[in-house]
Amino acid sequence: MQDLTLVMAQLDPLVGDIAGNTAAAIEAVREAKLEHDADVVVFSELYLTGYPPEDLLLREAMEPRLAEALTEMAQKIAKFAPQTLVVMGYPGLRDGQRYNLAGVLLGGEWRGEYAKQALPNYQVFDEDRYFEPGTQPLVIEHAGARLGILICEDLWDGAPVRQSAQAGADILVTLNASPFHLDKPAERERLFATRAREVSRPVVYVNAIGGQDELVFDGGSLVLDAQGEVAVRAPFWLAGLMPVRFVAADGDWRPEPGEREALPESEENLYCALVTGLRDYVNKSGFKGVVMGLSGGIDSALSLAIAVDALGADRVHAVMMPYHYTAEISRADAAEQAQLLGVGYEVMPIAPMVEAFAATLADSFSGLGADTTEENLQSRVRGVLLMAISNKKGLMVQTTGNKSEMAVGYATLYGDMVGGYNALKDVYKTWVYRLARWRNTQSAAIPERVITRPPSAELAPDQQDSDSLPGYDVLDAILERYIEGDMSAEAIIAAGYDRDDVYKVVKLVDRNEYKRRQAPVGVRVTLRGFGRDRRYPIVNGWQPGN
Amino acid sequence: MQDLTLVMAQLDPLVGDIAGNTAAAIEAVREAKLEHDADVVVFSELYLTGYPPEDLLLREAMEPRLAEALTEMAQKIAKFAPQTLVVMGYPGLRDGQRYNLAGVLLGGEWRGEYAKQALPNYQVFDEDRYFEPGTQPLVIEHAGARLGILICEDLWDGAPVRQSAQAGADILVTLNASPFHLDKPAERERLFATRAREVSRPVVYVNAIGGQDELVFDGGSLVLDAQGEVAVRAPFWLAGLMPVRFVAADGDWRPEPGEREALPESEENLYCALVTGLRDYVNKSGFKGVVMGLSGGIDSALSLAIAVDALGADRVHAVMMPYHYTAEISRADAAEQAQLLGVGYEVMPIAPMVEAFAATLADSFSGLGADTTEENLQSRVRGVLLMAISNKKGLMVQTTGNKSEMAVGYATLYGDMVGGYNALKDVYKTWVYRLARWRNTQSAAIPERVITRPPSAELAPDQQDSDSLPGYDVLDAILERYIEGDMSAEAIIAAGYDRDDVYKVVKLVDRNEYKRRQAPVGVRVTLRGFGRDRRYPIVNGWQPGN
Secondary structure: EEEEEEEEEOOOOOOOOOHHHHHHHHHHHHHHHHHHHOEEEOOOOOOOOOOOOOHHOOOOOHHHHHHHHHHHHHHHHHHOOOOOOOEEEEEEOOOOOEEOOOOOOOOOOEEEEEEEEOOOOOOOOOHHHOOOOOOOOEEEOOOEEEEEEEEHHHHHHHHHHHHHHHOOEEEEEEOOOOOOOOOOHHHHHHHHHHHHHOOOOOEEEEOOOOEEEEEEEEOOOEEEEOOEEEEEEEEEEEEEEEEEEEEEEEOOEOOOOEOOOHHHHHHHHHHHHHHHHHHHHHHHOOOEEEEOOOOOOOHHHHHHHHHHHHHHHHHHHEEEEOOOOHHHHHHHHHHHHHHHHHEEEEEEOOOOHHHHHHHHOOOOOOOOOOHHHHHHHHEEEEHHHHHHHHHHOOEEEOOOOOOOHHOOOOOOOOOOOOOOOEOOOOOOOHHHHHHHHHHHHHHHOOHHHHHHOOOOOOOOOOHHHHHHHHHHHHHHHHHHHHHHHOOHHHHHOOOOHHHHHHHHHHHHHHOHHHHHHOOEEEOOOOOOOOOOOOOOOOOOOOOOOO | OOEEEEEEEEEOOOOOOOOOOOOOHHHHHHHHHHHOOOEEEEOOOOOOOOOOOHHHHHOOHHHHHHHHHHHHHHHHHHHHHOOOOEEEEEEEHHHHHHEEEOEEEEEEEEEEEEEEOOOOOOOOOHHHHHOOOOOOOEEEEEEEEEEEEOOOOHHHHHHHHHHHHOOOEEEEEOOOOOOOOOOOHHHHHHHHHHHHHHHHOEEEEOOOOOEOOEEEEEOEHHHHHHHOOOEEOOEEOEEEEEEEEEEEEEOOOOOOOOEEEEOOOOOHHHHHHHHHHHHHHHHOOOOOEEEEEEOOHHHHHHHHHHHHHHHHHHHHHEEEOOOOOOOOOHHHHHHHHHHHHEEEEEOOOOOHHHHHHHHHHHHOOOOOOOOOHHHHHHHHHHHHHHHHHHHHHHHEEEEEEOHHHHHOOOOOOOOOOOEEEEOOOOHHHHHHHHHHHHHHHHHOOOHHHHHHHHHOOOOOOOOOOOOOOOHHHHHHHHHHHHHHOOOOOOHHHOOOHHHHHHHHHHHHHHHHHHHHHOOOEEOOOOOOOOOOOOOOOOOOOOOOOO
């Protein structure tokens, strides 16, 4: 009986840091050899540059740096693992065309390169901007097994899978950088099982881990057998090496069942995505920690819990900035949560600044009544305070507005929208509540009253969100149909929603594109985040209707 | 002898406003018929949706709206111009695939559709995200001439031009939405002349006009004869109908020489682009006018001139917001320019707000020395004042930072970067000077001392830009090589620049991506603006070097 040990390197490369990623790859192969006596080590898609490298691909210096990295890998790995086959993802110019490649290294020599055939150019993906599609399969024989190399979208597309099987692959080995969205793990497994059964071959799926700007990669690398059953499932949200042993009888390669991490529940999985996105943004950017406004409301309360889980309480600083409209229970709940989580906490009343602005503007505004200008002013004074603390102490301002608010523009530009990163940017308000409740089942993190009281921006006397917006279950249902579903106003009404609500919401979404364009990045967790996913004009004459 | 009158409809559609664009198109055909007895009227690329419609293309309601527009055009135009051939640009789903189309209407019937073959997916273009490429030529015979229909990139690519000629076209008729960048008009004519000569056919180039978010379309529609000589050149930066008469001898169609607008000088052309971009953003968004900070420096002085030229003095409001570091000549020059141009003008000293913030932050900052935090605070107080005026009076804040500053992050997020639109966003500082001098040759608009004094942000005592940056000639030369040229630091040094300067500048550019990501949009006028043109990661481990 033949056997082969394949190690999936589920790692977190830093975009652009080719030298650092190369060094980490060499160490991973060393560990795979030492710990698992690996015959094969497989990395994720575009591992050497990180994913997505975007326009870094266009830089003159990209090719020489990659060439140097490939040479270094070949020389160093040959010394300690000359019999280990390494499958590595990187981009490259070949005959003047740029490809998304998987290179195969053995015994100090690069033996072949596979060029990704199916290039995604939808949702968050822009691969046609950079790459030409490959046309040929690559099947490499090693330790008696023929490995068919594929990259990410090839597996979703299907045609390259069948091509590889026809070219003689025993095992399909795929390199991936598959961004997370809610419920994607289960969706992936259904699809990969279909592919495995279509060609009666085992499938190896190696995914990246970690956050990169608005994207998070969830790991959960997989091995499925030829019947589509999961043999090995690597942890989600954790970098590491995961071995799988394949055995062959009569040339039929079968993965031995190994560790199978459970598929996480939606709330836990989403929460981990938010923690990972925030943590990696802060750490990879080199911030000492975060500072954030704590209002006594649920968005900032959940954001604080996420920040503490991501960075530790000693790297999180909260500021309560009360004004006349701040309820006593808001002050009490903010203080209680800060103490509960053990974060730094300050109270800075904003009245002196608000009054100074009002006095300076009085002449210019004379004869004009109060409106949202005065509400925005409060919010902007808070923004300026947070940014001053950020500048002085090297802490990134964490923004806390949720997707429902970002959608309808229920947020103040340069006010509560200031900051470097927003963990809740793609989380609807109804999900904010679900996550807050789930988080409290793990350990007390958010005072109960913050979850149960009616939401308010507290920018005017006795203000409640429901004064100017439909209830959040209705709002979110309309938003999901409009944003994720691209449905027309009339189609949403036909699905059972109130005409006035729908037209109001749809107009607000379109009108507030200018605000979102200046918003901080945040973790994308749906199929249509407010980022590279959704590209709308600001100047826009589209009217709601049919 | 045969003849044919073709009218180029160089118009300014509003993105998303299909009903409005359709109505304007019908009126344009009516006028073309009445004024010029047009045999053919040609519109620009994707005229019915405006260009670029971006993800509006993905909306469910797009297809029914387009179908309605095409029906309306057919019915209405048949009544007053049944013999006029109309060539119209629009997108469409055909057999489940979306194409960038040019439809041909005659006598109330759509007679054919051409699908764009060459889809640009680089720089600012994302056409692969939306469209499948066509494969077939379309040649339509009308009034004895065979018109070969092509769309924009087809003409740049060349292969569809040859295909159309082989399919029997006498005249190549191209629909375009060709975004402006500096020196593009001359570049276009060289290329189109080459194409005309390659196939010995006249070329008709119809371009759009007007601003759409960061893009501006400059018009300058053209007709070249089969030898590549320009027969007709429509005005730049002006919407209108431009007729051209073709005559045929022995089946050889020749455009009769007509109006030939001169190719504008660089300064004038660039200035017009900035005026057009700002004007269309403000007007198409429905703002009453603009408000802006006037500092006595050259960026705000040039921005004020642009705003007045775009909107008229009565729609422009300037605010001088002095602090301790504001020089007396800054106050005097700002006041002088406001009076010269006749704009609304207020002075709002910022000391009361700056002092209120400092007092509130004193405890938190105790023991920490002064740094850029205090400079940013001044800038942010100014931003809050401008936004308050904007909110209260319905004026858009015009941002004034130039490309050199945006590149190296010499700007304060939520401070001088607040605003809806930035006319100078893609204009290097050295060009700011050139434009200011050119503008003053037209009429006095900027006090001379503003142009000649050394630039300073005036955020600290005796501060000058040159304290922390290389001189602007050197800075801009390095930036152009790094941003437009994608050159490495070492390659720029090899081209003759100081090592320390180059490394400093290159690091600043990379490190300040986060600021640019939250910056307002502005007019793109180079081949690499800070917008959809340049897609860089914020979290980025790329290091300067080779």
